[in-house]
Amino acid sequence: MSTKKIPLRQCIGCGEMKSKKEMIRVLKTSEDEIVLDATGRKNGRGAYLCPSMECFHKAVKNKGLERSFKMAIPKEVYETLEKEMEQIG
């Protein structure tokens, strides 16, 4: 039996479980900023998204980020994230 367990994370858009490596981490910094964490190395509370605009838009619609970070997400933050997502995707 394999003892290696791949840690799965749930996409806040589509709700699918995938390994961390396949996903984009969205991070809330200690300054309450919401940023995309491409390296996965920054500290803070994270939420995960598939690298697709579809999932991003789903997450906006179902307020996945609001629920993950327990705070209101300003429109400008969504706009910034959307631009960054476009570059990644």
Ligand SMILES: [Zn+2]
């Ligand atoms: Zn997804």
